[in-house]
Amino acid sequence: MGNDDDSVHAAIHELRSFGRRSGRTLNARQTRLVEDLLPKVRLPLHSPSSGAEELARVLVPGAQRVWLEIGFGGGEHLVAQARSHPDVAFIGCEPFIDGVVKVLSAIEDQAIANIRLFDDDARDVVRWLPAAAIDRAFILFPDPWPKTRHRKRRLVSAQTLALLARVMRTGAELRVATDIGDYARTILEAVHNQRAFRWTATGPQDWRIQGDDWPVTRYQQKAIREGRRSYFLRFVRD
Numbered sequence: 001m002g003n004d005d006d007s008v009h010a011a012i013h014e015l016r017s018f019g020r021r022s023g024r025t026l027n028a029r030q031t032r033l034v035e036d037l038l039p040k041v042r043l044p045l046h047s048p049s050s051g052a053e054e055l056a057r058v059l060v061p062g063a064q065r066v067w068l069e070i071g072f073g074g075g076e077h078l079v080a081q082a083r084s085h086p087d088v089a090f091i092g093c094e095p096f097i098d099g100v101v102k103v104l105s106a107i108e109d110q111a112i113a114n115i116r117l118f119d120d121d122a123r124d125v126v127r128w129l130p131a132a133a134i135d136r137a138f139i140l141f142p143d144p145w146p147k148t149r150h151r152k153r154r155l156v157s158a159q160t161l162a163l164l165a166r167v168m169r170t171g172a173e174l175r176v177a178t179d180i181g182d183y184a185r186t187i188l189e190a191v192h193n194q195r196a197f198r199w200t201a202t203g204p205q206d207w208r209i210q211g212d213d214w215p216v217t218r219y220q221q222k223a224i225r226e227g228r229r230s231y232f233l234r235f236v237r238d
């Protein structure tokens, strides 16, 4: 699983979907968190994953389910969800080290025990995961890549949906948010064409309103300040 020639080939040819990986120089505490805490909570992608049945409790003793957040940015949503759902093992993926450090600080300050991190491309995690292991996945405000020549870098694509389809169990929910109208449209088209996921919306309220169990992210706050509408898309794995 995950290491066959096709997936290695796909990974080599995959375009980078994220921008910068680091911002400010880390201070002493942040450096300590990266050196000491990150290795303890980082997913062990160098060893084979366990089976889907035991993945939750292997990641977090006592956990019943696994939820995945791809591109958590500053981690506001990941941390809020992890606190609200202590019985869920969360996997958070983010290559931007400043965001990783924010979550590490929250883990330490708030004694959060149910978050595991991966500080690189989430697609590597998805290839590593066993089939039907994930109960819920979030991709919130993926990088918009607005220039036409950059569009192929957009993370939510037919390829990413195919990767996710393998690891999400039947009935699992995939939540995607974007404030870019044409990105929302291409996501809906890709989902429709691929047929592994079903869009659950029955009317405009379903994509206009995010609901109480969907914490606001930092990027979303910026979109609100700048007057852009967001689209909240919920899909179910068929």
Ligand SMILES: C[S@@+](CC[C@H](N)C(=O)[O-])C[C@H]1O[C@@H](n2cnc3c(N)ncnc32)[C@H](O)[C@@H]1O
Pocket: 017, 018, 019, 070, 071, 072, 073, 074, 093, 094, 095, 096, 099, 120, 121, 122, 123, 139, 140, 141, 142, 143, 144, 155, 217, 218, 219, 220
């Ligand atoms: C526009 S930001 C939004 C961050 C956060 N979800 C929010 O709403 O505030 C998109 C994030 O996705 C991350 N990202 C992009 N491609 C990724 C990938 N392949 N794997 C993991 N994270 C990725 C970027 O580093 C960036 O932090």
